[in-house]
Amino acid sequence: xxxxxxxxxxxxxxxxxxxxxxxxxxxxxxxxxxxxxxxxxxxxxxxxxxxxxxxxxxxxxxxxxxxxxxxxxxxxxxxxxxxxxxxxxxxxxxxxxxxxxxxxxxxxxxxxxxxxxxxxxxxxxxxxxxxxxxxxxxxxxxxxxxxxxxxxxxxxxxxxxxxxxxxxxxxxxxxxxxxxxxxxxxxxxx
Numbered sequence: 001x002x003x004x005x006x007x008x009x010x011x012x013x014x015x016x017x018x019x020x021x022x023x024x025x026x027x028x029x030x031x032x033x034x035x036x037x038x039x040x041x042x043x044x045x046x047x048x049x050x051x052x053x054x055x056x057x058x059x060x061x062x063x064x065x066x067x068x069x070x071x072x073x074x075x076x077x078x079x080x081x082x083x084x085x086x087x088x089x090x091x092x093x094x095x096x097x098x099x100x101x102x103x104x105x106x107x108x109x110x111x112x113x114x115x116x117x118x119x120x121x122x123x124x125x126x127x128x129x130x131x132x133x134x135x136x137x138x139x140x141x142x143x144x145x146x147x148x149x150x151x152x153x154x155x156x157x158x159x160x161x162x163x164x165x166x167x168x169x170x171x172x173x174x175x176x177x178x179x180x181x182x183x184x185x186x187x188x189x190x
Contacts, residue, residue, distance in 0.1 A: 002046065002055040006164050008157075009059040009075040011103070012084030013095045017119040020147035021084065022058050025157060030148055049161055056161070072106050079164040080113045082156070087118045087125040087144070097134060111167030115160055116142040122149055 010018040023031055026043050043058045059074050075081050081103055085096035100114060118131055121144040128144075135142040143156035 001053075003052040004165055004168060005055045005057065006079045006161060006168075007057045007059065007077060008080045008082060008160065009061060009078040010082050010084060011061055011075065011096075011099050012117075013092050014062070016084045016086045016089070016092050016096075017147045018084050019060050021082075021117065021119060021145060021153055022060050024147045024150050025058070025153050028150065030150075047161075049158070049165070052165070054161060054165070056157075072102075075103060076106075078112060079168070080115065080160040082115050082117050082160065084117045084119050085127070085131070086120045087127055087131075088120055088123045090127050090130070093118075093127045093131055093134075100138070100140065111164070113160055113163045113167070114140050115156065116140055117156055118142060118144045119147055121151055122146040 010022065012018050020030060022043055023029060026045055042060065045056045045058065047054050047056065059078070061074050083096045083099050083103075085092040096116065100116070103114060116131065116135060118125070118127070125144070131142050134140070141159065143152050143159070145152035145156055147153070
């Protein structure tokens with residue numbers, strides 16, 4: 001039985017790399033031909049952070065605009081919302097900012113963490129200044145990650161785990177991570 005169960009939800013427009021980030025985190029692999037996510041999938045991973053066992057439920061949501069209206073169903077009870085944009089696309093950053101505003105307007109639950117992930121940091125970063133200014137203005141952390149080579153993903157997830165765990169049970173400081181197992185589950189229902 002895990003000490004904590006945490007629900008992470010990935011939001012972002014289509015083709016920014018949400019599925020690839022999860023795949024990199026779960027299996028440390030990069031799929032060069034990922035299929036588009038339709039509705040949502042979730043993946044489960046058991047890890048140890050210090051001496052605390054954590055079961056992560058990582059929800060991968062569809063980025064197509066026609067699915068945006070059902071996104072609140074997935075992030076409503078999430079501990080962490082990871083909003084992903086591609087660093088080589090100013091449009092994807094603007095859409096990520098709009099999604100964050102939608103999340104905040106939907107009455108984010110107390111302790112719910114929102115984190116911005118700039119994916120594809122192995123490419124030229126066209127929006128770094130804008131993203132960092134938004135991060136500063138709205139006090140939302142931004143992490144530069146690459147699903148292609150794995151840069152920053154573990155750091156972002158560990159940060160999110162620490163923040164969410166401390167919100168759930170004050171006094172637990174979590175620092176080191178050990179992977180226990182990874183399991184993929186499919187489905188669109190919570």
